Amino acid sequence: VQLQASGGGSVQAGDSLVLSCAASERIYRTYAMGWFRQAPGKEREFVAAVSWGGNTFYALSVKDRFAISRDDAKNTVTLQMNSLKPDDTAVYYCAADPVAVPIVARRNPAEYDHWGQGTLVTVSS
Numbered sequence: 001v002q003l004q005a006s007g008g009g010s011v012q013a014g015d016s017l018v019l020s021c022a023a024s025e026r027i028y029r030t031y032a033m034g035w036f037r038q039a040p041g042k043e044r045e046f047v048a049a050v051s052w053g054g055n056t057f058y059a060l061s062v063k064d065r066f067a068i069s070r071d072d073a074k075n076t077v078t079l080q081m082n083s084l085k086p087d088d089t090a091v092y093y094c095a096a097d098p099v100a101v102p103i104v105a106r107r108n109p110a111e112y113d114h115w116g117q118g119t120l121v122t123v124s125s
Contacts, residue, residue: 001116002027005094008119011084015123019079021094021116028075032097032105034112035068035079037090037121046107047092048079053102061087084123091118 007019021033034049048068049057056068067080077094095112097105106112 002114003094003096003116005092005116005119008092008121010122010124013085013123013125015084016080016082017084017121019081019092019094019119019121021077021079023075023077023096025075027096027114028070028077030098031114032099033068033070033077034095034097034105034107035077035092036095036109036112037088037092038118039090042090044093044109046109049097049105049107050077051099051101051103051105055103055105057105057107059107081121084121086123086125089121089123091120093118 002024004022032051035047036044038044050068065083069078094116096114097112
């Protein structure tokens with residue numbers, strides 16, 4: 001398994017949750033890593049990404065509430081989600097993008113060629 005996601009659950013609005021994505025060392029060291037989510041009846045959408053050089057990118061809907069980071073010691077990418085809203089309810093997926101530029105992480109899911117299994121996040125009001 002190249003990517004292993006964990007950390008979903010059910011929380012109340014305003015709560016926090018942390019998602020983790022453990023990657024193989026090869027992918028972690030040379031791929032941009034991203035989180036996407038898919039709510040029922042909706043298309044998969046970009047949430048956040050971090051380039052393999054450490055630059056971070058966020059969807060406007062989560063900017064200032066979510067934080068993505070890399071843990072080099074564990075080959076893991078973490079998504080800290082704060083001030084959760086019911087609209088954040090979705091299955092969250094981590095993914096890896098083989099982009100060659102170290103400062104870039106793309107937002108189009110079609111650019112990502114490795115995907116972890118989804119983890120469900122449910123936020124109730």
